[in-house]
Amino acid sequence: MAARTQKAKPVRRTRPVAPTRRRLWLMYPPRLIREPLIWRLSGKFHIVTNIRQASVTDEIGIVCLELQGGQADVKASIHWLEKQGVNVEPVEISVVES
């Protein structure tokens, strides 16, 4: 008996999205230094976080962070961090000069 072949259902494909990579400096004001914001960020958005440098004093917390993910997720992550009160700059910092 010939094997019954079942016609495969067409799989709905989404257009592959190239991951976006952003290299950022995060600057935390003193009131946010104890908050686990990067952990919360990973839970909230589908992104990969990668810390490259960090420095914490009583006055400021500075984290050099690489974010990787879909463009919308990366953009939303940056927006969420800023909403919490973190200053977010590209790793180049002052791209716009006089």
Next chain:
Amino acid sequence: MEKHSGYMQALRCRECGREYPLTATHVCEFDFGPLEVVYDYNRIKKSLTREVIQSRPKSMWRYRELLPVANGPTIGLEVGFTPLIKADRLAKRLGVREVWIKNDAVNYPTLSFKDRVVSVALSRARELGFDTVACASTGNLANSVAANAAAAGLKAYVFIPTDLESGKIINSLIYGANVIGIKGHYDEVNRLCAEIAGKFDWAFVNVNMRPYYAEGSKSMGYEIVEQLNWKVPKHTVVCMASGSLLTKIHKSYQEFIQLGLAPGTDYKIHGAQATGCSPISTAQKAGLDFFKPVKPDTIAKSLAIGTPADGFYALKVMKDTGGAAEDVSDDELRESIRLLAETEGIFAETAGGVTVGVARKLIASGAIPEEDSLVLCITGNGLKTLDAVSGHVGQPREIRPSLREFEALVAAEARPIKA
């Protein structure tokens, strides 16, 4: 990779010391620290002497071994060697023995010190095979990239915030650059430009070309030393936006001393900011080695960088040299622009007012002793920031076309004022 890289050896991370090839790249892949050009000083010492320098044309390229190009400059050959003026009338008003003005308000071709960094960045960009150059700017940098690219036949993209004054936009459009206005807050414009720089294969002068670009500032320091008859000045006052110029002036003095072109001596480099955007001077005065970002609010737009990229390094230079930092209000900087103009005939942009105003405060506080000599670095021309002083310089007095009326006006002025 080029076969010949001149006197450059590598790019090195300022944080971890890892080295990279001399390509168009700007941050360390390991810790994202900024990269800086490393030179072969032993070879430079054998070929660069005072005599060699003095035999060359009077431009910033007379120090070419210490600038990051492999095969010599191709763009901006006339840039630099601006006047160093002994400012006796200003010294008297400031109450100090001797003042020198390094006047980049007359730098060629766009009347600011940015022509130095841009001519280096574009010369190096051409060596690396780029045909398109770009920058994001609110003023002097845009003008300089547009003008120097036009003269070199390179395609230029200039990104600006849309709310920029029309005069500044015209100063870039006139050279035929592609000027793109971006709607949005400064932070968004900044991030988008970093993204564009990462995506397009262009020479973005202050992003992927930054290690080369920043080195151009050193030429201001070399010229100061040569024009002071090969002496490093005791005090130098430098305005700070990103803080890069201050660190590079320090590097230039160090290099000249190391190469034996100037005798070793103690010197202090002082930093100047506007109070409305003073993250570095605030940190220095508080004795901190880091700064807190601020939202700029000052008429000194060319210094309005709230998160200065080289702030940490500028603080270190001031600490290492024993320099101080100070800041001045918008009213104080306007007054200082007038003081410089009225005493020396030099019309500086707002950043120049900041430098003069801060020098005055540092002399008053004793940070610069009155028996010492100092150099003030003036970085741009007042014709570019007329709005900042408009309404603060008085009005012309009007008369009818009558000699009698003019004589009456002169007589009124000559009349002694009664107490």
